[in-house]
Amino acid sequence: MPIENAPTLTVNKSPPDAGQSVVATGIWQVHALAECGKIKSLGATLAEFKDDAAASWDLSQIASLDHIGAQMFWNAWGKARPARLLLADRQEELFERIEAAGKLQPPRTPRDRLTWVMKLGMTMLSFFEHMGGFIGLIGQVTQDLGRFIRHPRTGPWREISANIYHAGFQALGITALVGFLIGVVLSYLSAQQLRSYGGDVFLVDLLGMSIIRELGPLLAAILVAGRSGSSITAQLGVMRVTEELDAMLVMGISHGYRLIMPKVIALAISMPLLVVWTDTMALIGGILAAKVELHMSARYFIQELPDAVPFANYIIGLLKGCVFGVLIALVSCHFGLRIKPDTESLGHGTTTSVVTAITVVILADAVFAIIFSGVGFP
Secondary structure, eight states: OOOTTOOEEEEEOOOTTTOOEEEEEEEESHHHHHHHTOHHHHHHHHHTTTTOTTOEEEOTTEEEEOHHHHHHHHHHTTSSOOSEEEOOHHHHHHHHHHHHHHHOOOOOOOOOOOOHHHHHHHHHHHHHHHHHHHHHHHHHHHHHHHHHHHOGGGSOHHHHHHHHHHHTGGGHHHHHHHHHHHHHHHHHHHHHHHHHHTOGGGHHHHHHHIIIIIIHHHHHHHHHIIIIIHHHHHHHHHHHHTTHHHHHHHTTOOHIIIIIHHHHHHHHHHHHHHHHHHHHHHHHHHHHHHHHHHOOOHHHHHHHHHHHSOHHHHHHHHHHHHHHHHHHHHHHHHHHHTOOSSHHHHHHHHHHHHHHHHHHHHHHHHHHHHHTTTSSOO
16 A cells, blocks of 8 residues: 655766766655665665766655755755755755764874873872771771770660671681592692692691691682672672762761771771681591591591691681781771772772782781791691
8 A cells, every 4th residue: 555755766868978967856864764664765766876076966845854864865865066056945954963973073082192101100100099098997987996895785786796707706617618529639638739749647647737837828818808798898888889988977976997897897897807717617528538538537537637737727727817807907997898889889899809808818928937937846
């Protein structure tokens, strides 16, 4: 069924030197073009005149024209007005807008003129800025601890208890699993090597020293940094986005006393306990692997462990856990408070917090290794 005022093109043959004459009639709007199904055929017909600069165009008889129809003609003209063009007054403004839009240049990406020296300088300035903020945060927490010691009854006991539960109790499952698997793997691989040299009895010394002194505290700290550290940063970041931190300041509630100090105390308490838990699970895994691989009884392993690992190593492991917990809490709170009120900054700040916390934990472990290099060995 033919559509009333369907878009049509009439081509009048003219002498070769005069060029062809193209007359457009009907409704050249998107709904009419779609209903009649002539978009492809009309587009093919218009494409035939793309290189015909001598053709004359008469669009004054078009009943209605929108941007879609006008763009079809504009593409057929090579995005430039032909020399011989007849338009209605109402069509002039439409083609002027299309012509003006074609002259807009895409925005140029500014060239990065920063040399590597300038980038290095900016990185160093950012590092010292973070160091200054971190030192200021340590001072603030120290003042809050002094206030808490002077007035313990008004302290944030509920916040401390809640953070111990979230950072300590809820982390028991993942630390137990990872510790157990690490103990199994370390015991299995060590047993294979010691068997070839006939040193099966030294498996207790190897597992005890490596797990209690190094692997236990380090594994627990890395897991807590990835789990609880990211949670702390995200919590403070969301409070920044929702303007809860500003509301606390308006009400006269200190961020450090109610938010930062409870997290520091909670992790300082939870981390040594998690270290003991991780050490225990790792040793259990090592005992099971030694039983399977070397047929070493669990009773012999437990009896020889106190002699193989001096008591000082247990103290060093607990001290590491406490220090690692404080560092993780401070780093997480530092980046959480620096998050800007937008979602992009929230994701970037959380990622940076986790990476920095793990890096700081490894650096602190290296410092412990240097300081206590001659302590705790039989």
